[in-house]
Amino acid sequence: MRRGRVAAPHGQGVRVVTAAIVADGVRKRYGDIQAVDGVSLHIETGEFHGILGPNGAGKTTTLEILEGVREPDEGRIELFGESPWPRNPKLLRRIGVQFQASSFFDKLTTRETIYLFASFYRVGSRQADAMLDRVGLTEFGGVPADKLSGGQAQRLSIACGLVHDPEIVFLDEPTAGLDPQARRNLWDLLRDVNEEGRTLVLTTHYLDEAELLCDRVSVMEKGKVLKTGAPAALIRELDDMVRVSVESGRIEPDTLRGLLGSAGVENALVEDDGITLSIATHSPGPVLSVLADRRALRGLEVRGATLEDVFLQLTGREYRA
Numbered sequence: 001m002r003r004g005r006v007a008a009p010h011g012q013g014v015r016v017v018t019a020a021i022v023a024d025g026v027r028k029r030y031g032d033i034q035a036v037d038g039v040s041l042h043i044e045t046g047e048f049h050g051i052l053g054p055n056g057a058g059k060t061t062t063l064e065i066l067e068g069v070r071e072p073d074e075g076r077i078e079l080f081g082e083s084p085w086p087r088n089p090k091l092l093r094r095i096g097v098q099f100q101a102s103s104f105f106d107k108l109t110t111r112e113t114i115y116l117f118a119s120f121y122r123v124g125s126r127q128a129d130a131m132l133d134r135v136g137l138t139e140f141g142g143v144p145a146d147k148l149s150g151g152q153a154q155r156l157s158i159a160c161g162l163v164h165d166p167e168i169v170f171l172d173e174p175t176a177g178l179d180p181q182a183r184r185n186l187w188d189l190l191r192d193v194n195e196e197g198r199t200l201v202l203t204t205h206y207l208d209e210a211e212l213l214c215d216r217v218s219v220m221e222k223g224k225v226l227k228t229g230a231p232a233a234l235i236r237e238l239d240d241m242v243r244v245s246v247e248s249g250r251i252e253p254d255t256l257r258g259l260l261g262s263a264g265v266e267n268a269l270v271e272d273d274g275i276t277l278s279i280a281t282h283s284p285g286p287v288l289s290v291l292a293d294r295r296a297l298r299g300l301e302v303r304g305a306t307l308e309d310v311f312l313q314l315t316g317r318e319y320r321a
């Protein structure tokens with residue numbers, strides 16, 4: 001949230017912050033599945049907010065309800081004080097939705113696609129061209145939209161959601177499936193869009209992405225928001241925990257149990273690669289000393305806690321996107 005907050009004039013000492021989005025007690029059920037189970041959110045104007053969680057946590061359903069494209073079973077939602085459901089014409093120009101790239105018309109070029117989206121809002125071709133330029137796609141204007149690479153298609157879909165200059169932008173896993181370079185390029189774009197004072201709400205599987213981009217995140221699991229806060233604040237609540245990792249083959253299970261029993265060890269697990277033993281602790285000294293005694297320091301890494309550790313602490317289980 002870099003520029004979007006409404007600051008009080010100098011000397012008054014009071015900062016007025018208006019809510020862009022308020023959700024209260026939102027529920028949505030699909031048959032037997034309670035997809036969203038009492039979600040409440042308060043997202044400030046200009047905030048970059050991440051809704052994160054593993055598959056099936058209820059992120060997309062929550063986002064669609066906020067966007068006003070899905071009706072909640074229960075709960076109150078307001079965008080700038082207006083309900084988005086049923087379809088609210090007063091809000092349409094003020095919100096932008098990044099559509100999944102797969103929903104483009106396959107016979108339209110990149111330029112025709114953004115012109116089409118621009119026409120929905122009576123936005124002229126000059127503004128549409130400028131937006132295409134902004135996302136670096138001018139030279140691909142004549143290319144059929146379905147021939148763009150994954151990163152280019154995502155940039156086009158974001159451009160289509162931004163072309164009418166909305167105040168709130170909703171993005172559903174905008175970097176899913178992109179290579180690392182394309183992800184980084186997209187992060188730069190999203191940061192710029194937020195710096196202009198727009199409110200961004202993004203869902204993501206990637207905890208590192210949320211940690212890097214978002215002012216605040218809401219961690220979701222099983223339809224509920226487990227916690228909301230600034231990534232750094234959530235991590236700080238873990239009380240200076242660090243994660244010590246080594247190659248697991250070097251340490252016997254007995255030693256591991258001993259470590260787990262010792263003071264300050266929060267948890268120890270073998271990571272997805274099947275090789276790395278990862279130990280979360282508040283006192284890395286004794287842990288490192290036991291590992292050194294056992295000559296089990298191969299592959300040693302010591303790093304600060306991350307949002308993965310926050311998730312582990314909130315749910316008691318490892319984060320698996």
Ligand SMILES: Nc1ncnc2c1ncn2[C@@H]1O[C@H](COP(=O)(O)OP(=O)(O)OP(=O)(O)O)[C@@H](O)[C@H]1O
Nearest residue numbers: 030033035053054055056057058059060061062205
């Ligand atoms: N239209 C639907 N009909 C029936 N069940 C649905 C529908 N949409 C979602 N669900 C179910 O609701 C739950 C929440 O889904 P949702 O897509 O909101 O989660 P998500 O966190 O966005 O997951 P993902 O990261 O996999 O997209 C899941 O169990 C999903 O299978």
